[in-house]
Amino acid sequence: MGYTVGQVSDFTGITVRTLHHYDTLGLLSPGDRSPAGYRLYGDAGLARLQQILFYRELGFPLDEIATILEDPQANALDHLRARHRLLTGQIAALQRLVEVAEHAMEVQQTGVDLTPEERFEVFGEVTFDLTYATEAHLKWQHRPGHQRAMARAATHSKEDWAVLMAEAADWRLRLRAAFDAGEPADGERAMDLAEEHRRHLCRWFTPCPTDMHGRIADDFAADPRAFALLVPPSAQRPGLAAYLRTAVHANAVRHPPPA
Amino acid sequence: MGYTVGQVSDFTGITVRTLHHYDTLGLLSPGDRSPAGYRLYGDAGLARLQQILFYRELGFPLDEIATILEDPQANALDHLRARHRLLTGQIAALQRLVEVAEHAMEVQQTGVDLTPEERFEVFGEVTFDLTYATEAHLKWQHRPGHQRAMARAATHSKEDWAVLMAEAADWRLRLRAAFDAGEPADGERAMDLAEEHRRHLCRWFTPCPTDMHGRIADDFAADPRAFALLVPPSAQRPGLAAYLRTAVHANAVRHPPPA
């Protein structure tokens, strides 16, 4: 009379090892032992095991299950409430992560048709920092133009990217030359470069009125990681991002957005 | 030149031990060592660490992070997709658990105002199997009358429960007596007992027309755990649940529900 570990295992789907484990923990001890030392579980044991499995499913740690079951089930309610809070918290956390993963995937789509070698050819030193790009994506997702820019970027072919990046590289050289030559940030040459950048964005990513352009330049000046996507660190100068920002805003004043 | 573990720890919030761990795993090795053997991390190390933390947040195991980072980021997208599926799956599982927890809490509310001693006094041998009760709650939640019965049960005072359980105990004795005496299940005495049970439910839990009563009796006959809530195992007879079921259905025919 009494079920052996194997039988209990067959009934419940739980492994024999788990029964051993619960026995050594004192969580579920067999009611009896056969002369040969076999564990023998009675109906009470099975009932207790059901309870254990119930709480285990809800994610309770084993020792907490033990206290719930030892305690004459007075305050199971409190434990359940706590678990409920914990579970909903975990759900919220996971949902945030899902969102992050989705944005990361969207970011990763950029240039997805390129082979790794091509990607390296095209993006070169402007390495693709998934960490930051995803964060930025999350930050900017509600800003007008961002979705559109991402969508357009995803459709660029390898040749598009090559042309685009060549233009950008050339523009970078001229920006740095102006900066090094001491051209004033609100002077004509700097403003022309700002305007050129704005048109670059319009052509390749999204229509970019001067006010949007201003916000983008603000981001570049505020966050080095954002600026690094435009000008690789090795090609930067201290103050270059701020210089560009000033030029962009000056250009916006010179060339106000169409009404 | 290069940051020590403590400095990196300060920047990133990660612990020193974790840096050691990642070093021994080969996941993030310091670019250099000081003459004294101190680990020194450069900018490349910090960048890599950022990536690691990004993927770690998403729940990637460390070895998978290693392969993602070693691989020239070709198929990070595949990994992200897999992770996305996994995360959404986890969310769904947790939501099921939350539901279970909610129902368990509702069940546990029954007689919540009673102290453990009172609960024992009142429920006595009809022990409260949270496992089964929660399952039943989930199964029956969309059945009319169930919500109402739970709500009413939650408002019963200790005295209510005492009266209720005494009535039930008395009824159980008479049911068993009829069964033992060989009274036919569709005979008058059995039908009277069925009708008495129906009125008991009406009075204490929810208005219970004969068709609802029939479904309840079906459950008792189909699931021993359900029947155990009405008649404790020690007081049962083989076939008693089926006997009651027949009586209830016979009573429904004799006493059809008001149109």
Add this chain to the structure above:
DNA sequence: GTGGGGCCTGACGCCGGGTGAGGGTCAACC
């Protein structure tokens, strides 16, 4: 030179078991 902080390596602990190794037990069949 000495005190206090930071750094090193090495090793064990945690949770919920999985996965053996090495050996006894049980029922059935030859």
Add this chain to the structure above:
DNA sequence: GGTTGACCCTCACCCGGCGTCAGGCCCCAC
């Protein structure tokens, strides 16, 4: 009554992702 194969026992190490000592070196300031 011996063998086979399925079952059971205990003991003990293994996983991941670190936390947490323990024991000892390094470095700077007083």
